[in-house]
Amino acid sequence: MASFVKRVGKKVIAYPEDSVPVVSTSTYFKSRVEDPKQSVINYFSNLFPILGWITRYNAGWLTGDLIAGLTVGIVVVPQGMSYAQLATLPPQYGLYTSFVGLLTYCFFATSKDVSIGPVAVMSLTTAQIIAEVDSKFHGKWQAPEIATTLAFCSGFIVLAIGLLRLGWLVELIPAPAVSGFMTGSAINIATSQLPGLMGISGVNSRAAVYKVIINTLKGLPRTKLDAAWGLTGLVALYSIRMTCTQLQRRYPRSSRILFFIMVARNAVVILVLTIAAYLYCRHRKTASGYPIKILQKVPRGFQNVGPVAIDSELVKAFASQLPIATIILLLEHVAIAKSFGRVNNYKINPNQELIAIGVANTIGSVFHAYPATGSFSRSALQSKSGVRTPASGIAAAVVVIVALYGLTPAFFWIPTAGLSAVIIHAVADLVASPAQVYTYWRVSPLEFFIWLAAVIVTVFSTIEYGIYTSISASLALLLLRVAHPRGYFLGKLTLTNPQNGGESREVFLPLRPDGVINPAVKVEPPAPGILIYRFEESYLYPNCSLINSTIVDYVQGNMRRGIDVGAIKVQDRPWNDPGPTAGGAQAAQVANLAKPKLRAIIFDFSAVSHLDTTAAQALIDTRNQVERWVDAPVEFHFASILSPWIQRALIASGFGIGSSSEIPSEIAPVVGTYDVTYLSRGRESVSESTPLLTEETPFFHFDVVAALRAARSNQEQQPSSDETELMKQGEV
Structure with a gap:
């Protein structure tokens, strides 16, 4: 029985816990432990937030969700194929990943704005893991098999974290650390696409940023005709965006129409570049191929849908990379969900969001998808399009299905340089603005240096080390603040x-x-x-x-x-307290x-x-x-x-x-030395x-x-x- 104590002479009187006039353990827990049966019911009912709003669904919500879903679907098709290329996978795997993420998220979501699917940072990380496994085992496993197994393992881990209600772990990583590795990752990704944008071969695009820039500059004499499609597409994307933004300010009444024109710029630019590639390449095929790089054949529909076969040797092969993949999945998604929750005045449940992306990735492995998480650009687009509920993901998934089964012949002529332009244009929005960085400095200079360290390490090393640097520095700062508190x-x-x-x-x-x-x-x-x-x-x-x-x-x-x-003899003073000298x-x-x-x-x-x-x-x-x-x-x-x-x-x-x-x-005490007697306490x-x-x-x-x-x-x-x-x- 716990007690509090009182010293009387050489004895310690221990008062029973029941006599403590503040709180007892049994009383405290009885007042806070709910009905176990009801707790279990609440736990399982909370796993499906859709049950809380689907019964109130109405025509007004349907209109907003259809507009937002179709808008996101138009964007996710070219983006999905672009990100699959970034992940060194065939383009259809980006569409598989987009479909599963969009469809499953609405059943588990606590955010109406987030759009799950392939993202740039996770795609580049997947490419790095595939390259590392391939370099060690020399083609023992194909890239799609590695990516699908990675999706299953990382998704299962995130799902377990959500089911165990450990989402609070994400809160240990502050916003500047997330912004730092996102900014560094965006710079890393944009730089890795420069050789593809210019058609320069022989450049390792997965090397450090400074190496890619140096090797790209050295390879400028080897620039091919692909640059005509890549640079034209990149300029067109920014031109449409800037023009529509200026016209919205000048003609506010037409801002809605201009917004959807700006939204469709990815699809429009890819369409125009594809037509141009078709007209130029259709009669110029040689023994070595077409004069520019194009996607060529994209398989129609879902291929080989079924349970994924997990190879334990493959899991061991990328086990050291599994933590970084898991961190990216949960960190990027929860950060985006919380951000849009603040903007649009609703509260998300981090545990439920982890369950959502965990389910999306584990189910996605059945469709041979690769790891997916929340996308910042598509989530912002969905929010601005007037989305009302998570059901908009179903409409976006329908667009992906139509593309998979009806548009794959047209995908044959898509120039890969154009997809590189889409990636560069998309990840540029992930770079923190100077005003945002200056705010970090004004609020907390130490956190500014964490942001700066994450960016520098990511740029001069890899995304993996950048994330580990930002997390380690953040936890070190947290421990420093706890261990050295202020007091007055x-x-x-x-x-x-x-x-x-x-x-x-x-x-x-x-x-x-x-x-x-x-x-x-x-x-x-x-x-x-x-x-x-x-x-x-x-x-x-x-x-x-x-x-x-x-x-x-x-x-x-x-x-x-x-x-x-001073009045004590020197020989009688303790060794650690000599006191003043005789004269003083x-x-x-x-x-x-x-x-x-x-x-x-x-x-x-x-x-x-x-x-x-x-x-x-x-x-x-x-x-x-x-x-x-x-x-x-x-x-x-x-x-x-x-x-x-x-x-x-x-x-x-x-x-x-x-x-x-x-x-x-x-x-x-480590070793008890007291003679303890239990008494009842009187007033x-x-x-x-x-x-x-x-x-x-x-x-x-x-x-x-x-x-x-x-x-x-x-x-x-x-x-x-x-x-x-x-x-x-x-x-x-």
Whole structure:
């Protein structure tokens, strides 16, 4: 049975848990554990959010969803084939992936805007994994088999994370880290498409960015006719976009029509380039092929649909790359979903979103799809198109089906340089704007450097290392902030309101304003011999030692020492505290007596949400060190405790219920040395009236004002004053 303890002589009296006047374990959990049967029902019903809105579906929603779905479908067809090319897969695999992602997401989605399918970052990562496996095993597995197995494994892991409700792990990665690797990845992807855009052969497009740029510049003399299609397509895409944007500002009444013209630019440009490629290449085929690179035959419909055969040797082959693929899947998707949720005023469920992409990828492996996640560009397009529900994905999936079964003959003449132009145009929007980067600098310079490190590492190395760098740096910064929290010693300031009859009130501010408080405002100490310390973080094992040192060092530097070390013989002094030299002993004692004598320390726990065993022991150590310095009992008061578990922990450590003689030296010894006796706790008489809190804990207070009032009251009852002690020392 758990208990809190009280030292009486050499014995420690342990009070049973039931007598703790704050909270007991059984009561706490009984009040929070729901009906198990209902919890199971809620868990499974929440797996299908579609059940919450499908019964209210109406014609108004249908119109918005059809427009948005058809719009996204027109975009996803050329993008899907482009991203499949980026993943070094045949173009039809991009369409397979698009269809499954769009169709399955609507059943599990908590975001109406997100569009699941092939994306640039995941496509490039898939290409890198395929290349690594192929280089080690020399063609033992085909690229589509590797990509499909990767989709199944990574999707299954993400699905498990969602089902286990571990989506909160995504929250450990801050927005600048995500933006950093997305920006670096966009630069990496755009650069990798330059050789294909220009028709330059012999360049390793999966190398580091600077190498690709250098090798592309060296290969400019080898530029082929493909550049005519690639550069023309890229210029056309940007021209249509810029022209429509300008016309929207000039003719706002026509903005809707101009918007859909701008949306259709990918399809229109690919269509025009395909017609041009057909007209130029149809009569120019030679033994070596066509004069420019084209897609050529794209199989019609779904090929070899069925359960995927998982090869354990293949899984082992890319096992080291599986974490990075999983991180990209969940991180990019949840970041996009949260972003559009903020913009459009709705809340997403990260766990459910992970389930959605997990299901999409595991089912996608049946259709031989490769890993898919949320797309930023298509999600933004879907949002701007007026989407109303996740059902828009069904309309977009229909467009993909029509393309797979009806348009594949036309795909034969699509120039690959045109698809490279589509990729470059799409990923350019992922690059963070200068204004956004400057905001990171203004809000948190350390996070700006995390963003910068992610970009630099991604550009000069790989996306994998860029992601690991951003995540590692973010977690290091988090641990640094937890282990080195800010805290303040507070002073008092009296504010008077002349408009309300001169009514005054006390406020407590840091003694060192550090530029936050007006420097003209003079903050005074709360009272002689009383310290107030405000925590700014939870009091836990990573930071408790630092806070202990901060408090003890402040006491030793600003409060009177109770023992005159100079009067002790040198051979009797402890090795770690030699004291003043013989010549400076008197001056040191005079300076010491000029300091106030510490009577009480008040801790403001208003920002503390957790307190663990190690921190409780550190608090006991602080009390021991402070009282050894003062050579007298010191009262410890606690204000603004918001959690009953913190009160419980403090009581179990001996605080809040009496003087320091009732506080144990150790609360969790490695080897027990105490003679423990269990007793029942009776009520103790207390001198302070605190109606908002229980009278059994007279050193817990509602706020700092009440704590200071109690400390002052106890100080006034001390039998001797500082002046009397100074006179005894012969200094007054």
